[in-house]
Amino acid sequence: MAIKKNNNQVKRTDKNSAYYQKKFWKIFFIGLGSIGLFFLFTSWGLFGAMPSFEDLENPDSNLATEVISADGVVLGKYFQKNRSQLKYSDLPKNLVQALIATEDARFYQHSGIDARGTLRAISSLGTSGGASTLTQQFAKQLLHGEGSKFLPFRIKQKVQEWIVAIRLERQYTKNEIIAMYCNVYDFGNNSVGVSSAAKTYFSKEPKDLTIDESAILVGMFKNSGLYNPIRNPQGVKNRRNVVLSQMEKGNIITEDQKLKLQSLPIKLNFKLETHKEGTATYFREYLRDYMKKWVETNKKPDGSDYDIYKDGLKIYTTIDSRMQLHAEEAVTAHMANLQEEFFNQSKGNKNAPFVNISSAETQRILNQAMKSSSRWAVMKSMEKTDEEIIASFSEKTKMTVFSWKGEKDTIMTPLDSIRYYKHFLQSGLMAMEPQTGNVKAWVGGINYKYFQYDHVGQGARQVGSTFKPFVYATAIEQLNMSPCDSIIDGPFMIRKGRHNVTEDWEPKNSDNRYRGMVTLKRGLANSINTVSAKLMDKVGPEAVVDLAHKLGIKSEIPFQPSIALGAVEITVEDMVAAYSTFANQGVYMKPQFISKIEDKSGVIIYEPIPESHDVLNKDIAYAVIKLLEGVTEGGSGDRLRTTGGGNGDNRWTGYPYQFRNPIAGKTGTTQNQSDGWFMGMVPNLVTGVWVGCEDRSARFKSITYGQGATAALPVWGYFMKLCYADPLLKVSKASFDRPPNLSIKVDCYVPKKVIDTTAVEQDTGEFEL
Incomplete structure (x- = not known):
């Protein structure tokens, strides 16, 4: 049983x-x-959404648009996320080596998922480190960035990463995966991708990164929030040294190199890339406005709109980064110096910076400034009354203000800050190649962060005597005159009714002197008002206005004889284009600042066609050039020349330009010296400079410092000195091309010292840059 x-x-x-x-x-x-x-x-x-095939093919969406100079330097970007695309070949070798050694030593052996690493991580319950490959880390960036800490969600995310990693490995080469990962990682401080990070933290192109700098960026791949060089320098140093140890372990560097590099301090050259800072800020903002209009008329092949903030366009400009930096340096150097003098002269003026205006007019200017301010707009949106808003402008508050010696923290009322900023002299400079129309430098103001009004393309100001060459050119063309022809400098009047004059007009010379018989060359060199007025009377305002518009000036110009003295508001951009026509043998070239635009794949989507038209024949254009050379040889622009002259004449002392090459130019000073101009030309570069305050009532009391020869010409001189010191720029020192068989007499005898030291356009005081 x-x-x-x-x-x-x-x-x-x-x-x-x-x-x-x-x-x-x-x-x-x-x-x-x-x-x-x-x-x-x-x-x-x-x-949960997975990246589509198109997403995997194009993981570089939301790319910053780059603004690139003619010499290949990135001037700035337009972005929502500051990310630029790099090819694998653009990445520094030491960064790629450090990344693989630190994050995925078997990267080139696995197919997206490291089985050995995964088993190790599972068996040790994660205590021996994670098992994510570089491909999985890239997949994580495409999917969700940081992973969830909740286990069920983390498991789901891990599976998603595996699937995407396998897809990536099937569709891309290993090198492409590395490049894409380096392009999408967020390094903090508004820097997405290695390219942006290199510029933000080290002010370098990626190819120029040193081994320790690459190690810092690779260390940030672990957690850019924790290992941020600005907030956690010691933690970043420790993490960098871990990366260097991994590089030594992988036989990429020797132990001696590792120890030497680990001993180095963290050295940054931190420059946050923003729209308000950097190089060519005013130009980039002008270009941004242009691109906003461009996208309205230029569509993608599928008919959709381009987005300059996301589509990763590359805008190749005509700006030369070296010349741009020289221009910015010249403006900064002179304006900081001139501003100091302006503050000194304002000390005794209770109504500073305004001169010779009533208290009522001053209050009107301040009221207008208040109503144009962001404070007014914000408080108005809060439904505050006008009385409450105005009262707030008299309450002291903490603020940071601009100064030429750096930003200053202070306490003042918003109304006082308005008056303070009204003191600052502004400047606009543009340089252009006359033969092509290519704009080479553009400085729209003294500091874009604090003064965002562009005084090159946006702000039109009275041009004073810089308008006179248009009158002379009309006279040479219509009356067959030459620079050597003479005209009487004497009392002159245009009677009421002639040339639409509503009352008798009798222009005066600034010094109330008359010189008798003078040549046209001397008349322009010394900016004699009566000579310009007589020429205007002979040719008529209509002919001068017609020529000005042919020269590209877009401003409305009244048909009045008084325009002969420059009572016309014109932008620096238009003035440079107009003067360039003389240097280009009478052919007008429209200013051009874009050479081409590429999409993110490098396909050219736009190439502008240069716009030009004939204005004057070569002989007339050359005759005007010879007139303008007289300005710098013996007129209001003579300080550009050598000091002394060998005859004991020290009146040029303190002006360190000493140019000996041919220069054609013209100074300009408006009534009450509210605007100072200098237009200067050499054969392959035409540059215009304007200087003045935002409000015309804010100005120097005397003409000594307010005239164009003192306010604007030094900027041109300093700029050209820097350009000539840079031989790569190839700025010409040659003579202007003389037309063969020239039919106009231009070589007339002019005594070297025919300078009227009391004339409005003359040097009437010493001013050292």
């Missing part, structure tokens, strides 16, 4: 064993199937 019982027990045991085996395999296959279905459903996006 016992044996039978045992047999029954064996049978029941066998049955149980078979049952449990069956149940095990059933659970196993159900589990396996469930896992398979989970992977399948995940890949279909049922548990």
Whole structure:
């Protein structure tokens, strides 16, 4: 009976064993199937959106648009996320080596998922480190950035990463995956991608990164929020040294190199890339406005609109970064110096910076400034009354203000800050190649962060005597005159009714002197008002206005004889284009600041066609050039020349330009010296400079410092000195091209010292740059 019982027990045991085996395999296959279905459903996006095939093909969406100079330097970017795309070949070798050594030593051996690393991580429950490959880390960036800490969600995210990693490995080469990962990683401080990070933290192009700098960026891949060089320098140094140890472990650097590099301090050249700072800020903002209009008429192949903040366009400009920096340096150097003098002269003026205006007019200017301020707009949106808003402008508050010696923290009322900023002299400079119309430098003001009005392309100001060459050119063309022809400098009047004059007009010379018979060359060199007025009377305002418009001036110009003295508001941009026509043998070239635009794939989507038209024949254009050379040889622009002259004449002392090459130019000073101009030309570069305060009532009391020869000409002189010191720029020192068989007499005798030291356009005081 016992044996039978045992047999029954064996049978029941066998049955149980078979049952449990069956149940095990059933659970196993159900589990396996469930896992398979989970992977399948995940890949279909049922548990969260997955990158589409198009997303994987184009993981470089939301790219910053780059503004690139003619010499290949990135001047700035337009972006929502500051990210630029790099090819693998653009990445520094030491950064790639450091990344692989630190994050995924078997990167080139696995197919997206490192099985060995995954098993190790599972067996140690993650205590021996994670198992994410570089491909998985890139997949994480495409999917969700930082992973969830909630286990079920983390499992789902991990599966998603595996699926995307496998897809990436199938579609891209290893090098492409590295490049794309380096392009999408957020390094903080508004820097997405290695390119932006290199410029933000080190002010370098990626190819110029040193080994320790690359190690810092690679260390940030672990957690850019924690290992941020600005907030956590010690933590960044420690992490950098870990990366260097991994590089030594991978035989990329020697132990001696590792120890030497680990001993180095963290050295940054931090420059946050913003729209309000950097190089060519005013030009970039002008270009941004242009591009906003450009996208309205230029569409993508599928008919959709371009987005300059996301589409990763490359805008190749005509700006030369070296010349741009020289221009900015020249403006800064002279304006900081001139501003100091302006503040000194304002000390005794209770109504500073305004001169010779009533208290009512002053209050009108301040009220207008208040209503144009952001404070007024914000408080108005809060439904505050005008009385409440005005009262707030008299309440002292903490603020940071601009000064030429750096930003200053202070306490003042907003109304006082308005008056303070009204003191600042502004400047506009543009340089252009006359033969092509290519704009080479553009400085719209003294500091874009604090003064955002562009005084090159946006602000039109009275041009004073710089308008006179247009009158002379008209006279040479219509009356067959030459620079050597003479005209009487004497009292002159245009009677009421002639040339639409509503009352008798009798222009005076600034010094109330008359010189008798003078040549046209001397008349322009000394900016004699009566000569310009007589020429205007002979040719008529209509002819001068017509020529000015042919020269590209877009401002409305009244048909009045008084325009001969420059009572016309014109932009620096238009003035440079107009003067360039003389240097280009009478052919007008429209200013051009874009050479081409590429999409993110490098396909050219726009190339502008240069616009030009004939204005004057070569002989007339050259005759005007010779007139303008007289200005710098013996007129209001003579301080550009050598000091002394060898005859004991020290009146040029303190003007360190000493140019000996041919220069054509013209100074300009408006009534009450509110605007100072200098237009200067050499054969392959025409540059215009304007200087003045935002309000015309804010100005120097005397003409000594307010005239164009003192306010604007030094900027041109300093700029050209810097350009000539840079031989790569190839700025010409040659003579202007003389037309063959020239039919106009231009070589007339002029005594070297025919300078009227009391004339409005003359040097009437010493001013050292």
